[in-house]
Amino acid sequence: MPSPGSSRTSAARRPRRSAGTPPSTTRRRPAVLKAKQRQGVPAGTRVAVLGAGSWGTTFAKILSDGGADVVLWARRPELAREITEGRRNSDYLPGINLPIGLRATPHLDQALAGAEQVFISVPSQSLRENLVLMEPFLEPDAILVSLMKGVERGSGQRMSQIIEEMLPIDPHHIAAISGPNLALEIAREQPTAAVVSSTSLETAQAVAILATNSYFRSYVNTDVIGTEFGGVLKNLIAVAIGIVDGVGYGENTKASIITRGLVEMTDFAVAYGAQPETLAGLAGLGDLIATCQSPLSRNNTAGRLLGQGYSIADVVKQMQQTTEGLASVGPILDLARAKGVDMPIVEQVRQVLAGTLKPRDIAPHLTTDSAEPQGERTIDDGQAHGSAALWGSVKRTLDQLRHGRRSPGGN
Numbered sequence: 490m491p492s493p494g495s496s497r498t499s500a501a502r503r504p505r506r507s508a509g510t511p512p513s514t515t516r517r518r519p520a521v522l523k524a525k526q527r528q529g530v531p532a533g534t535r536v537a538v539l540g541a542g543s544w545g546t547t548f549a550k551i552l553s554d555g556g557a558d559v560v561l562w563a564r565r566p567e568l569a570r571e572i573t574e575g576r577r578n579s580d581y582l583p584g585i586n587l588p589i590g591l592r593a594t595p596h597l598d599q600a601l602a603g604a605e606q607v608f609i610s611v612p613s614q615s616l617r618e619n620l621v622l623m624e625p626f627l628e629p630d631a632i633l634v635s636l637m638k639g640v641e642r643g644s645g646q647r648m649s650q651i652i653e654e655m656l657p658i659d660p661h662h663i664a665a666i667s668g669p670n671l672a673l674e675i676a677r678e679q680p681t682a683a684v685v686s687s688t689s690l691e692t693a694q695a696v697a698i699l700a701t702n703s704y705f706r707s708y709v710n711t712d713v714i715g716t717e718f719g720g721v722l723k724n725l726i727a728v729a730i731g732i733v734d735g736v737g738y739g740e741n742t743k744a745s746i747i748t749r750g751l752v753e754m755t756d757f758a759v760a761y762g763a764q765p766e767t768l769a770g771l772a773g774l775g776d777l778i779a780t781c782q783s784p785l786s787r788n789n790t791a792g793r794l795l796g797q798g799y800s801i802a803d804v805v806k807q808m809q810q811t812t813e814g815l816a817s818v819g820p821i822l823d824l825a826r827a828k829g830v831d832m833p834i835v836e837q838v839r840q841v842l843a844g845t846l847k848p849r850d851i852a853p854h855l856t857t858d859s860a861e862p863q864g865e866r867t868i869d870d871g872q873a874h875g876s877a878a879l880w881g882s883v884k885r886t887l888d889q890l891r892h893g894r895r896s897p898g899g900n
């Protein structure tokens with residue numbers, strides 16, 4: 490008699506996995522596809538992913554493994570060929586086998602022809618110029634989805650705002666995806682959650698259905714401001730964490746910065762109209778934890794190099810991939826000033842980048858100039874639910890990450 494929870498297949502007959510090999514998902518994949526078909530989503534919905542860097546390629550894999558017919562746009566013809574013929578993107582995702590059905594092309598018109606949903610993953614500072622190139626080839630009712638986590642220098646605009654400004658598109662057809670989504674972990678099919686946000690719940694749901702498979706689960710919300718700013722702001726806190734890591738400070742300093750950083754993120758986003766709950770979810774706290782903890786994070790890595798004493802010019806030279814946080818510091822502080830939001834951690838990151846603050850001096854934000862003891866304000870007083878609510882948010886986020894379970898009142 491098998492014990493409760495044991496499978497009928499004996500462990501001895503099960504094929505053995507070598508250490509480090511991700512569990513096979515092929516057995517579970519058909520169930521996800523069948524569930525999607527029951528929801529009326531035909532397998533093979535045509536989608537385009539623009540940008541064949543680490544996140545664009547990983548997202549193309551997510552969608553392809555979820556049953557969509559994906560064409561990935563790569564600027565370099567040789568990369569498009571490597572992806573289509575070799576099923577590899579060795580520069581950005583070493584060791585990852587890409588799905589058989591995934592095609593790549595260097596031609597934007599071919600990537601966009603017939604695409605019902607278009608996922609964009611280029612560096613934020615290049616979005617505007619890429620939208621100009623895309624516009625002639627977009628299908629009239631296509632949904633546009635930003636996978637990016639930056640704001641534009643100069644305008645301070647979020648990616649969905651730039652899409653809305655540049656294209657003759659129904660704003661309800663724009664979405665953004667964010668969450669604790671380190672590309673390489675997901676490309677290795679490690680279970681992960683994200684949130685799809687659109688002012689139209691219907692659009693968010695249509696995108697989430699395609700962006701769900703056996704290892705990737707998409708939740709939905711309608712708070713685009715909170716979702717996009719969560720992804721931008723956690724990068725800045727991750728740079729701060731990298732800096733103190735590089736200096737050699739330990740866990741207390743990092744936990745203090747993460748906790749105070751979440752308050753800064755929430756204050757800022759709420760001042761721009763976000764819902765505070767969003768910052769306590771996958772796109773805020775969830776992403777903050779992942780990015781601040783992982784050596785895979787480029788923002789964290791850039792910070793660590795700064796903390797080790799490299800100049801900003803050296804760091805930029807060393808970073809081979811998009812490091813959005815470095816470009817976002819200035820615009821975010823401008824936006825914060827415009828709303829009177831205090832962001833001491835982000836301000837200190839700016840000073841370290843400018844060379845006016847030594848990395849080892851980044852901690853004094855934990856004290857103040859005043860000798861008076863201050864109350865610990867965890868979230869904006871106007872929204873205050875106290876520390877119990879914050880702890881509840883932490884538990885909800887961890888729960889979502891561990892079990893993919895929807896929590897009451899969650900996303």
Ligand SMILES: NC(=O)c1ccc[n+]([C@@H]2O[C@H](COP(=O)([O-])OP(=O)(O)OC[C@H]3O[C@@H](n4cnc5c(N)ncnc54)[C@H](O)[C@@H]3O)[C@@H](O)[C@H]2O)c1
Nearest residue numbers: 541542543544545610611615637638670671672810811813
């Ligand atoms: N990598 C991740 O884990 C991850 C996860 C979630 C979100 N993101 C976000 O996705 C976006 C893209 O990041 P990434 O990790 O894929 O970066 P990346 O550096 O790995 O890839 C960027 C891609 O854009 C291309 N590119 C560069 N300049 C371009 C231009 N002017 N026009 C068109 N294409 C250009 C590059 O050739 C490359 O293919 C960023 O906003 C990032 O914050 C990344």
Ligand SMILES: O=P(O)(O)OC[C@H](O)CO
Nearest residue numbers: 668669670671786787788
């Ligand atoms: O590598 P980073 O620092 O750009 O972070 C990647 C993702 O945004 C993590 O969610």
